[in-house]
Amino acid sequence: MDMDMDVDVNRRDSLGYPGLSGCLDDVSSPPANLQSLKLYGNIVKLPKWIQGLTNLVKLRLRSSRIVEHDAAIQLLGKIPNLATLRLWRESFMGKEVGFNFRRGAFPNLVVLELDRLGNLQSVKFEEGATPKLELLQFRDWTSEASTGLFIGLPSLPSLKEFMLMEFHNGYKDEFVEELRAELAKNLNRAALKRH
Template sequence: MQVLGKLPNLVSLRLWAKSFQGEDLRFTFHPEAFLSLTVLELKYIDGLKSMEFEDGAMLQLERLDFRGRFEETNTGLFSGLPLLPRLKEFMLAGKTYKDDFMEDLKGQLAENQNGPVLKRR
């Protein structure tokens, strides 16, 4: 991930099932990485436990697409969504997510000053 984060012109990144191997994957996005990224797509990443966006990280990110498994979508899976200054849309694919996950997600998006929209697919 560190190598990808240093690519100066990377605007779209798709991380799908089998992109990583592990049972306890925790991603933290730092301010110095992914400077041009506008779209981040996460789809069925096995073992994903958390995804944190630090203050100043992914300043250009406009859209985040996520599709996960029911058993993986716990409160706290995402943190720092209010800190993404250009986020316009969070696309959530799939039908079933835990209530506490949905409440946490909606709450974080509501705290984002850019007013991103939660869409379901």
């Protein structure tokens, strides 16, 4: 039996820090057959049990305001069947948000969406990370996405498409040209598409 679960922990009195930090830790045994999970709200950190969701295929985070970026990405990277990861608005907070996708992490990830995260400074893919990633979709709040934001695109063996979602005024030419150059080094010659 397929199972989906939406968890919305938004409350007007929890908009500040730490908000509902740790509120999901008390869930002793989430559904074992859970395949889709959407977490909305100020949870600040991911519950440890999330890595035990071996049947989880889709995960969406929004407004979760996670502050320990690296720990969260490493935890999510251990979910063995995760195929779609959507990191949306304010899912991660901090002056400088950065993601490091390490070797062996996200073995079945096919789709990665990074949507208006704010303060995103770096997205690094190490050799051997996300071996099945086919679609990388990115949208920034502003046109301020800078060169050097994405590192390791040539090392993604299954990448077919980088979808650059336009927002307001578009992106700086240098940023777009760097993406094109990096994608041209990819063995699949992944396409850069703008939407």
